[in-house]
Amino acid sequence: MHSLLIASASLIFFLCKALFVHPVDDYDFVIQLDPAVLPRYSQNITSDPTVWSSRKGQYANLPQEKLANEDGDIRPGFDPAQLLFDDFGVSDRGVPIMFVINADDFGLVYSTSIKIPLSSSTTPLAGIGSGRFGNQLLDNS
Amino acid sequence: MESVVWDVKTLDERAHIPSMVVRYLLGRHFCIAEDAIQSWQTSFDAMLRLPESVATFYQMPTGSPTGFKGAMTAFDQLVKALKALDDEVPLSLVNVSPASEYLRYTSVFSPVPLSPASAASMPASLRFLPSMEVILEFEKSAKWPDDLRAIQKIKLAFFERVASGLMTRLKGTKVRVVVGDGPGQSDIRDQSRLEIVTAEGWAFSARIWHEREATLLDRIIDDKPRFPLSSHKPDDSKGKERHEAVEAKELYVRRFIHAPRHHRAIARLCHRFTAYGGTVRLVKRWLASHWLLHGHISEEAVELLCAALFIGDSRTLGSGLTRVPGSRERGFAAVVEFLKDWKWEEGLFVPLYSSSETSSESPVISKVVVNAGSKHGVWMISTEEDQSGYIWTSDRPDIVAAHRVRAVAKATWSYLAGVETGTLDVKVWLCIPF
Numbered sequence: 358m359h360s361l362l363i364a365s366a367s368l369i370f371f372l373c374k375a376l377f378v379h380p381v382d383d384y385d386f387v388i389q390l391d392p393a394v395l396p397r398y399s400q401n402i403t404s405d406p407t408v409w410s411s412r413k414g415q416y417a418n419l420p421q422e423k424l425a426n427e428d429g430d431i432r433p434g435f436d437p438a439q440l441l442f443d444d445f446g447v448s449d450r451g452v453p454i455m456f457v458i459n460a461d462d463f464g465l466v467y468s469t470s471i472k473i474p475l476s477s478s479t480t481p482l483a484g485i486g487s488g489r490f491g492n493q494l495l496d497n498s
Numbered sequence: 499m500e501s502v503v504w505d506v507k508t509l510d511e512r513a514h515i516p517s518m519v520v521r522y523l524l525g526r527h528f529c530i531a532e533d534a535i536q537s538w539q540t541s542f543d544a545m546l547r548l549p550e551s552v553a554t555f556y557q558m559p560t561g562s563p564t565g566f567k568g569a570m571t572a573f574d575q576l577v578k579a580l581k582a583l584d585d586e587v588p589l590s591l592v593n594v595s596p597a598s599e600y601l602r603y604t605s606v607f608s609p610v611p612l613s614p615a616s617a618a619s620m621p622a623s624l625r626f627l628p629s630m631e632v633i634l635e636f637e638k639s640a641k642w643p644d645d646l647r648a649i650q651k652i653k654l655a656f657f658e659r660v661a662s663g664l665m666t667r668l669k670g671t672k673v674r675v676v677v678g679d680g681p682g683q684s685d686i687r688d689q690s691r692l693e694i695v696t697a698e699g700w701a702f703s704a705r706i707w708h709e710r711e712a713t714l715l716d717r718i719i720d721d722k723p724r725f726p727l728s729s730h731k732p733d734d735s736k737g738k739e740r741h742e743a744v745e746a747k748e749l750y751v752r753r754f755i756h757a758p759r760h761h762r763a764i765a766r767l768c769h770r771f772t773a774y775g776g777t778v779r780l781v782k783r784w785l786a787s788h789w790l791l792h793g794h795i796s797e798e799a800v801e802l803l804c805a806a807l808f809i810g811d812s813r814t815l816g817s818g819l820t821r822v823p824g825s826r827e828r829g830f831a832a833v834v835e836f837l838k839d840w841k842w843e844e845g846l847f848v849p850l851y852s853s854s855e856t857s858s859e860s861p862v863i864s865k866v867v868v869n870a871g872s873k874h875g876v877w878m879i880s881t882e883e884d885q886s887g888y889i890w891t892s893d894r895p896d897i898v899a900a901h902r903v904r905a906v907a908k909a910t911w912s913y914l915a916g917v918e919t920g921t922l923d924v925k926v927w928l929c930i931p932f
Contacts, residue, residue, distance in 0.1 A: 372917055373541035376910055377787035396626035399552050400607065402787045406551045409621045431617045431672075433693055433701035434629035442793055 377402045395438050510543045513776065513825065542827055546779050548607060555620045556610065562698060565608040569600050569630065572611070572700035579668050580634070586663035587656060589636040594704075595758035598630035599797050602765040603775035606782045611699030629693065629703040633758055634660075636706065646686040646714050646746075653706045657692045660704075670697025686715070686739075687746035688753065707754040715750065718743035748892065756889050757798075763850045764801050771808050776826025778804045781833050788906045794899040795877075798890040802879045806848045807832050831914055837907035842900055845878035845887055852882065876900050 381387050392398040392408045399409060506512050517537045524530040563571050577594045584590050599605040605628070612620075612627040636656070643649055654675060661673035674693045683689050688711070692704040718739060768775040782800050785791040791800070807829060808822050823829035840846070875894050880887030895903065 369536055369538055370541045370544060373538060373545065376913065377545060377784060379788045392623055394622050396622060396624070398623040399548050400626070402545070402783075404549060406549055409555070409623045410551055431612055431614065431625070431627055431695055431699070431701070433627045433695060434703065436626065439792070 374402065390438055390441075397436055397438070510539075510546075513772075514539050516825075538827060539825075542780060542830075545783050546606060546608075546776075552624055555624055556612075556616050562611075564610050566600070566603050568611065569609040569700060572696060572698065573601055573630065573632070573702070576632075576694065576696070576700075576702060579664060580660070582667065583660060583663040587636075587659045588641075589639055589656075591634060592637050593633075593635040595633040595635070595761070596630065597633055597753075597757035597761045599801075600628055600630045602761055603768040604764060604778040604782070604797070604801055606779050606786065609700075611696075612701075613697075613699035616699065627695075627699070627701050629701045631757070632702055632704045633754060634704050634706050636708075638709075642708060642710055644710070644714065646711060649708055649711060649714075650685060650688070650690060653688075653690050653708070656706060657690060657704075660692060664694065668696065671695065676703075684742035684746060686718075686742055687749055705753065711750055712747065715743045715747040719747060752889055756884065759851075759883060760798055760801070760890075764805070767805055767808065767850075771822060773823050773826050773829050774804065774808050777807070777823060777829025777833065780826055780830040784830070784834075784910070785903075790895070790899065790903060790906070794895045795903070796890045796894070799877060799879060802848050802850065802881070802890065803837070803846070804829065804833055805850055806846055806879075807836060809850070809852070810846075810848055831911075834907050834910050834914065837903055838911050840904070842877050845880060847880050847887075850881045850883075 392401075392405070398404055504515050504518055506515065514537075517539060521532055521535050524535060525532060562568070573596060580594055581591055596602070600609040609628055609630070612625070617625055617627075643652060654677070657675045661675060664671055664673050672695045675690065676693050677690045679687075679689045688705060690705075692702075694702040694704060696702075721736075721740070778801050781804055782791055782797065785795055785800060791797070823832050874896070875888060875891035876897050877891040877895060877900060878887035879891060
């Protein structure tokens with residue numbers, strides 16, 4: 358087993374890459390952004406080269422319209438995913454306790470200790486990661 | 499004694515020379531074929547490079563410099579052009595200080611210019627161009643206004659003059675004045691900058707440092723009510739102004755005092771320890787891939803943490819590290835090991851600005867008080883210039899993110915240990931368990 362581990366360069370590459378792959382199972386939900394419009398998508402450790410090598414194919418349900426800013430204008434430092442993340446960070450909604458960002462995904466974890474003053478809510482009923490949502494009245498305490 | 503020249507083409511390959519020596523010796527003395535020997539360096543190199551297919555989109559003239567050296571050459575050319583603008587601006591430019599990870603060998607990816615020709619044919623998902631921060635310092639003058647809002651307007655006027663001068667002198671350079679850092683920002687804080695894109699495609703973001711701002715902000719922050727408390731009516735506007743002044747002062751100190759100082763110290767470390775820059779890049783890549791960099795941990799905080807492994811007191815670190823890491827892979831593993839056991843409640847001191855070769859004695863650090871639900875950063879990383887330890891960690895990582903870092907580090911360390919000892923379960927290869 359040990360000799361097998363060190364025999365193949367591609368295997369070593371795969372082992373190394375696994376250090377940098379992030380599992381998303383812990384998040385209550387993950388928001389995926391369209392990678393075709395994210396300037397930093399190629400920096401994702403698991404980026405798909407077909408996104409930039411061909412505009413066809415990955416999202417067949419999206420119309421093939423001209424992408425914004427395709428006139429080639431250079432916008433230094435422009436990172437719309439990060440800007441969106443920063444907006445969420447300054448928002449005072451008090452709902453998420455942890456918002457994280459990858460090059461094209463957001464992960465969000467709810468805190469069940471935070472009550473949302475709404476007449477109905479979609480907070481998980483049974484703790485983080487339960488995957489169950491419900492509509493029920495919550496108090497304002 | 500003989501010396502041998504090893505053929506290397508890139509900076510990454512230079513770090514492979516020791517393994518090249520080992521391969522040669524194993525082949526010569528034990529008849530082990532080269533393809534039977536594998537190292538992890540090439541795999542780690544790949545983590546710090548963009549996919550190969552991206553390179554085909556860049557259209558650059560043959561021989562044009564890229565990477566860190568290219569960025570620094572572009573910076574030097576910019577400084578030369580800025581200092582030649584004495585006739586166009588009312589005050590002489592005294593200093594241009596870099597304050598960017600792309601100019602100190604510690605950004606995850608080597609900087610590459612994005613020329614207009616490349617950008618025109620590039621899809622949107624490849625069009626990111628990092629902007630390198632620089633700080634402009636003009637000569638002192640009594641003609642600056644004594645009002646914070648007026649100072650910000652004067653900065654705009656300076657930027658307009660510099661922009662005109664640069665675009666005249668450097669053909670093909672595009673310069674824009676950018677106002678505002680986002681919604682809801684106060685008008686007494688520094689919020690304007692000059693965005694410069696050179697003809698080759700290097701981008702810089704220049705800000706003006708004016709010392710008087712600190713004094714004026716302190717006046718607002720220290721302003722005491724003139725009348726006794728009993729007769730003092732609460733004034734909401736004063737409270738709001740004071741709050742804005744505190745935020746503006748914090749930004750001023752971080753941006754204009756600590757950032758250039760930190761940059762110089764980190765650049766010196768990169769020259770002093772060949773493995774330091776690569777270690778920082780790998781650690782940043784690892785944190786970014788686990789969704790923690792920038793959003794929860796600043797780049798400067800990462801650089802300080804890595805510096806602790808090279809110049810810190812090993813007794814304070816509590817690690818078994820007795821020697822400075824000689825390779826970035828070893829440095830990366832050492833940082834991961836440190837993070838899995840680090841009791842961040844006890845803080846960390848990094849002798850970053852010590853002039854002696856040996857690390858200075860660690861000062862006594864007061865324990866970090868962690869309040870549940872607090873939005874303040876819980877990592878306290880102090881240096882000689884920042885005794886409080888919160889310049890780069892004032893609002894992040896919070897307690898949840900700090901625990902997350904520890905969990906990620908523990909899982910990564912277990913994985914590395916399993917690979918090294920050959921006891922790794924095949925199923926674990928798919929993702930690291932948390």
